[in-house]
Amino acid sequence: MPDLGKYADAVLSAYAVSIVLLVAIVGLSLWRGRKVRAEMENVERRSGRDG
Amino acid sequence: MSLWEYANPVKFLALSERVMPWLWVSSAVCLVVGLIWGFFFTPDDFRQGSTVKIIYLHVPAALMAINAWFMMLVASLIWIVRRHHVSALAAKAAAPVGIVMTLIALVTGAIWGQPMWGTWWAWDPRLTSFLILFLFYLGYVALWEAIEDPDTAADLTSILCLVGTVFAVLSRYAVLFWNQGLHQGASLSLDKEENVADVFYFPLLVCIGGFVLLFLALVLYRTGTEIRVRRTRALMAREAKLA
Amino acid sequence: MRALFFRDLALALRAGGGFGLGLAFFLIVVVLVPFSVGPQSALLTQIAPGVLWLGALLACLLSLDRLLAVDWEDGALDLLATSPLPLEGILAVKAAAHWVTTGLPLVLAAPVLGVLLNLAPGGYGVLVLSLALGTPALSMIGAFGAALTVGIKRGGLLLSLLVLPLYVPTLIFGAEAARRAAQGLDPATPLLLLAGITLAVLAAMPFAAGLVLRVNLR
Numbered sequence: 001m002p003d004l005g006k007y008a009d010a011v012l013s014a015y016a017v018s019i020v021l022l023v024a025i026v027g028l029s030l031w032r033g034r035k036v037r038a039e040m041e042n043v044e045r046r047s048g049r050d051g
Numbered sequence: 052m053s054l055w056e057y058a059n060p061v062k063f064l065a066l067s068e069r070v071m072p073w074l075w076v077s078s079a080v081c082l083v084v085g086l087i088w089g090f091f092f093t094p095d096d097f098r099q100g101s102t103v104k105i106i107y108l109h110v111p112a113a114l115m116a117i118n119a120w121f122m123m124l125v126a127s128l129i130w131i132v133r134r135h136h137v138s139a140l141a142a143k144a145a146a147p148v149g150i151v152m153t154l155i156a157l158v159t160g161a162i163w164g165q166p167m168w169g170t171w172w173a174w175d176p177r178l179t180s181f182l183i184l185f186l187f188y189l190g191y192v193a194l195w196e197a198i199e200d201p202d203t204a205a206d207l208t209s210i211l212c213l214v215g216t217v218f219a220v221l222s223r224y225a226v227l228f229w230n231q232g233l234h235q236g237a238s239l240s241l242d243k244e245e246n247v248a249d250v251f252y253f254p255l256l257v258c259i260g261g262f263v264l265l266f267l268a269l270v271l272y273r274t275g276t277e278i279r280v281r282r283t284r285a286l287m288a289r290e291a292k293l294a
Numbered sequence: 295m296r297a298l299f300f301r302d303l304a305l306a307l308r309a310g311g312g313f314g315l316g317l318a319f320f321l322i323v324v325v326l327v328p329f330s331v332g333p334q335s336a337l338l339t340q341i342a343p344g345v346l347w348l349g350a351l352l353a354c355l356l357s358l359d360r361l362l363a364v365d366w367e368d369g370a371l372d373l374l375a376t377s378p379l380p381l382e383g384i385l386a387v388k389a390a391a392h393w394v395t396t397g398l399p400l401v402l403a404a405p406v407l408g409v410l411l412n413l414a415p416g417g418y419g420v421l422v423l424s425l426a427l428g429t430p431a432l433s434m435i436g437a438f439g440a441a442l443t444v445g446i447k448r449g450g451l452l453l454s455l456l457v458l459p460l461y462v463p464t465l466i467f468g469a470e471a472a473r474r475a476a477q478g479l480d481p482a483t484p485l486l487l488l489a490g491i492t493l494a495v496l497a498a499m500p501f502a503a504g505l506v507l508r509v510n511l512r
Contacts, residue, residue: 005095007102007166014162015090018108018155022265025151029269033276040283047286186459193455197446206509207442211456214438214502218460221491225463228487229470 058135060278067271074268081261089254096251105163107255111262112155116184119149119266123191124216127209136281137274139205142212143195144273148266150188157181176226183222187215201281295379295387302391305364316353316396317403323349324407335412342411343421343472349407350400350425351432351461357396358436358457359443359450361388362507366444375511382504389430389437389500397429417476424481424488428468431492434499435460441507463491 057063089107096103126142129135160178161171172178194211198204327345328338365371374384404425405418413421439457443449471484 005101007100010162010166011101011104014105014159017158021151021155029273036276036279040279043283043286183462190456193452197452203509210506221463225466229466
């Protein structure tokens with residue numbers, strides 16, 4: 001851990017906020033992507049059987 | 052073989068499936084290397100102290116906030132001119148990523164500004180322009196969400212994107228006229244005098260690379276998701292018709 | 295086209311909708327400001343140009359969602375679209391009617407409300423001039439926003455979200471001109487820029503709005 005001096009709070013909170021935001025957008029994208037893919041495969045299987 | 056081949060959703064998906072693992076891995080490597088390099092192995096600035104480390108997040112995020120809008124503009128134009136669905140969906144996919152980048156730039160800027168300028172927020176031209184850009188992103192996403200028919204939504208949002216671009220640029224200069232700023236000049240420019248010192252420059256470049264790659268990976272992935280949503284909808288509509 | 299203009303005017307006057315309402319809203323906003331910031335006249339003098347501009351802008355926004363929605367709901371818009379008039383022209387006329395019923399009364403009322411806010415004596419002329427130059431742009435940009443959101447149920451809030459960022463340049467130059475004049479400075483530069491924006495908007499925006507409305511009428 002480098003010595004951040006009196007600005008430790010500022011630097012650490014900036015990193016924390018940014019990383020949380022980045023992880024959130026990546027996580028949300030992946031979560032929605034999985035859900036949509038599963039749903040599509042579900043529908044595809046169904047329509048494949050019927051038609 | 053031309054670029055337009057990838058306007059075909061199937062080809063686009065196949066390509067992005069192949070490219071995406073590389074993008075995810077390389078962006079993660081760049082981000083980890085760049086941020087660790089910047090955080091642990093660069094000296095403090097003699098005036099800014101350790102807050103200079105915030106630059107490794109602030110500058111790439113700000114850069115991507117603008118470039119994401121620019122990418123949306125190009126994608127919107129392609130949709131208007133050539134009517135490729137993938138293009139419209141890519142614009143849609145990029146907007147939330149742009150919002151996050153704008154937010155990161157604004158928040159890290161505020162956190163940096165507090166000790167350095169003595170205030171979280173100042174109505175400085177650059178800050179204000181970013182806030183306005185943020186509002187444009189919000190309007191764009193809200194319009195996508197509000198319209199049922201996907202083609203209508205694509206048309207309307209593309210035109211909003213074009214008009215919004217003109218007004219965003221106008222606002223940029225209007226704001227410049229309205230208030231002189233606190234914000235320093237460009238951190239990266241071809242002008243050597245204005246540039247940041249080399250110790251900060253190289254890790255910063257790595258971080259920018261990481262952000263660009265992350266943006267590309269996210270947009271490809273999210274575009275794929277949007278394509279699947281449309282396919283699901285089309286299949287379900289056909290089912291409903293058959294039944 | 296002229297018939298359409300007078301029809302819109304007559305509708306706005308008769309329906310009692312936009313016409314008085316925007317003006318009353320402007321009055322209320324201006325009356326509320328001293329309650330929120332305190333009655334010190336020096337402070338009010340200082341913020342008067344900005345408050346008047348903001349009030350006028352919000353009042354302008356208020357009636358925008360009725361600009362096309364009424365004709366959309368009863369099908370008149372489809373009839374207009376099949377008429378020989380170009381859609382761009384129809385929108386420009388509608389924006390003009392909106393300006394006459396909303397913008398113009400605001401311009402005329404602004405000096406009266408300026409008295410309430412203790413506006414500096416030198417500011418009145420330029421305030422009126424800047425509003426007269428700026429409000430046509432507000433109406434035309436608003437027509438674009440109305441065309442974008444016409445097909446959406448309860449699009450009013452979305453309309454505000456889309457249109458307000460587009461109002462930024464007009465607001466900045468308009469309020470800046472009024473403020474400079476009130477402080478005894480030369481307002482020529484912001485006034486010219488304001489006029490430039492308004493002219494550009496009037497020239498280009500009908501086409502964007504027409505494009506959008508055509509998509510919505512598809």
